[in-house]
Amino acid sequence: MPHVPPLRQRGLALILVLWVITLMTIMAGSYALSTRREAALLTHAHERAKAVALADGGVHYAMLMLMLPNPKLRWRADGTEYVWGSEQARVRIRVYDEGGKVDLNAATPTTLRGLFNLLLHDDDKAMALADAIQDWRDPDDLKGMHGAEAPEYEAAGLKTLPQNRNFLVLEELRGVLGMTPELYRKLQPWLTLYSSQDGLNPAKASREVLSALLNGDQGALETYLMQRSQAQVGAPPPPPPPPPPGLKFHQVGDMSYTVEAASEFADQPGSGVRATIKRGRGMDGSPFTYLTWRARTTPPPKLGQEPNPAGE
Numbered sequence: 001m002p003h004v005p006p007l008r009q010r011g012l013a014l015i016l017v018l019w020v021i022t023l024m025t026i027m028a029g030s031y032a033l034s035t036r037r038e039a040a041l042l043t044h045a046h047e048r049a050k051a052v053a054l055a056d057g058g059v060h061y062a063m064l065m066l067m068l069p070n071p072k073l074r075w076r077a078d079g080t081e082y083v084w085g086s087e088q089a090r091v092r093i094r095v096y097d098e099g100g101k102v103d104l105n106a107a108t109p110t111t112l113r114g115l116f117n118l119l120l121h122d123d124d125k126a127m128a129l130a131d132a133i134q135d136w137r138d139p140d141d142l143k144g145m146h147g148a149e150a151p152e153y154e155a156a157g158l159k160t161l162p163q164n165r166n167f168l169v170l171e172e173l174r175g176v177l178g179m180t181p182e183l184y185r186k187l188q189p190w191l192t193l194y195s196s197q198d199g200l201n202p203a204k205a206s207r208e209v210l211s212a213l214l215n216g217d218q219g220a221l222e223t224y225l226m227q228r229s230q231a232q233v234g235a236p237p238p239p240p241p242p243p244p245p246g247l248k249f250h251q252v253g254d255m256s257y258t259v260e261a262a263s264e265f266a267d268q269p270g271s272g273v274r275a276t277i278k279r280g281r282g283m284d285g286s287p288f289t290y291l292t293w294r295a296r297t298t299p300p301p302k303l304g305q306e307p308n309p310a311g312e
Helices: 007-066 109-120 123-137 150-157 170-173 181-190 207-213 218-231
Strands: 078-085 087-095 256-265 271-280 288-296
Touching: 007 218, 007 256, 007 271, 007 288, 078 207, 087 109, 109 123, 109 181, 109 207, 170 181, 181 207, 207 218
Parallel strands: none
Antiparallel strands: 078 087, 087 256, 256 271, 271 288
């Protein structure tokens, strides 16, 4: 006759089995969750890489459109938005001529003061910021009248000190004494490192820059933009607006550009690329050389303009 374990032992065995089943269920659920998360991360990385590649393709397409011999088809480098692609996958592209901005390394303190006064309407702050930039650029440790050298940065508790050289990237401006994130965002559309000229060329400036130069006069702005567009196809160029006090105008342009390309998909948001390019054969054989290239986690904001079909 087979031996029957006591009731208590059978109860303990049942509890042990239930615990093992519960533990295995938890392990299986954890493994499944981990697998889903890894798959989601891989999918996201793949989709982001695809979006960045599409946006980068938009930069190369912009290069092509900037080289077209027909001025009626050639893209304008004034921030006009163009669209390339289809409804399922497309790229919004804007091109800005660097000649329409103030070169942070080439501008004199007088030009910088004029620019900052135009934007800030505060002469004391404009003088201090212009002199601080000059002290950042010059090779000595002698403080300008309203500027700042290492002791002033240390007194302000800043770890970054003046580099006593030209700016290598525009983002270095964030480290200048008196610069705030809000002020940097306001100045960024006006500044470049690639025109090598003192001042800016209004014939190459963006709508935002021209609006400030014309004191917000929208009628004068639209008239100037229309005349400038017509000049691209052979009409006489419009006379430049009067320069603000201290701000110089020059006629250099069509040498280097900033291209902003933002990819979009029908079922999901894309990514963006911001590149600065200059005319001249690149290492890959393209008609332009990259000066900077950066992927953006979010596309640039829309300007409120209707996009133009690519090539028009």
